[in-house]
Ligand SMILES: O=c1[nH]cnc2c1ncn2[C@@H]1O[C@H](COP(=O)(O)OP(=O)(O)O)[C@@H](O)[C@H]1O
């Protein structure tokens with residue numbers, strides 16, 4: 502494969518006859534739309550390209566918030582695409598591919614609304630000076646989301662080439678869905694796993710049989726709605742949704758996926774970690790497959806795992822850090838049992854930390870001492886499925902020279 506030798510550029514000597522090319526990947530997530538502009542350098546025709554850098558920008562809200570105004574949604578993509586015109590020299594525009602992949606936010610919309618949004622985005626792409634491959638705007642299959650993020654992290658950490666490959670599992674917690682992906686080490690894991698949780702993938706001349714699954718409706722924001730009971734009632738407008746995970750006196754409004762929700766604390770009843778955990782655990786208990794082997798492995802965790810760990814100073818916002826699963830529980834207790842002290846943060850902080858704890862322990866079945874490597878960037882590249890997707894794209898287009 503062409504990117505067999507695609508090493509971080511600091512590993513190879515500079516060469517005067519270097520050839521640079523680019524790839525543009527849009528991540529249309531449920532909470533925001535992001536552009537990743539990757540630069541690759543081919544030092545000479547015999548060598549394979551290297552990843553040189555990334556330009557990253559994002560806007561909020563995500564495309565699904567424009568379900569009823571698809572043209573307005575596509576405008577957000579146009580604005581981000583303007584950045585690509587700055588980043589990529591005009592001489593390269595025509596051969597630089599641009600692709601958008603949407604995730605859980607669009608998966609949850611009606612087919613008609615999702616297609617209307619994708620159509621408008623496609624028009625924005627067609628009007629741009631970039632290369633628009635077939636199928637350049639689509640909703641990505643959930644299993645690819647996990648696989649491609651796994652490829653990104655294991656590529657960036659150097660586990661997909663060289664000797665002593667020790668791949669790491671990945672945990673992604675989005676707004677509407679969540680993914681778990683790892684390379685099973687034990688035969689029993691393969692035997693005990695439903696077939697649709699296993700995916701073979703070829704990369705860097707090796708075939709990896711990965712365990713991967715995307716749980717739709719188990720992202721952090723979808724879980725808030727499930728905890729509040731918003732998914733069980735038909736007309737949410739005007740209904741006050743209450744939870745013991747929210748500050749007692751709180752009453753507020755929240756817009757998500759084009760719907761307005763009113764929510765508040767348990768004025769009369771209990772508040773705090775214990776009643777909150779009891780509420781939240783119902784959302785995950787018995788709903789997820791629990792592979793035994795993950796109790797003995799460590800995982801890279803990003804997206805909302807990272808954000809909430811950083812919000813509560815468990816890790817450094819820039820550098821990330823290593824936590825145990827029990828650290829999320831400890832912090833959830835601290836926040837939920839002292840909600841008055843955390844009034845400046847999001848009113849959902851207690852619920853979010855409690856959900857992360859319940860998802861990890863009761864959902865996936867992680868042990869209290871499972872290690873989580875919280876990571877936002879490796880070598881200054883975002884840990885996102887977008888890089889894995891770009892490798893795949895460039896390979897399919899044969900864009901190596
Ligand atoms: O490239 C990225 N860099 C940093 N954070 C990202 C990136 N992509 C997604 N995220 C994080 O993912 C979370 C939102 O998930 P998203 O909007 O992608 O929902 P979804 O995956 O359920 O569609 C946020 O924590 C956001 O910071």
Ligand SMILES: [Ca+2]
Pocket residue numbers: 530531604675676804
């Ligand atoms: Ca995502």
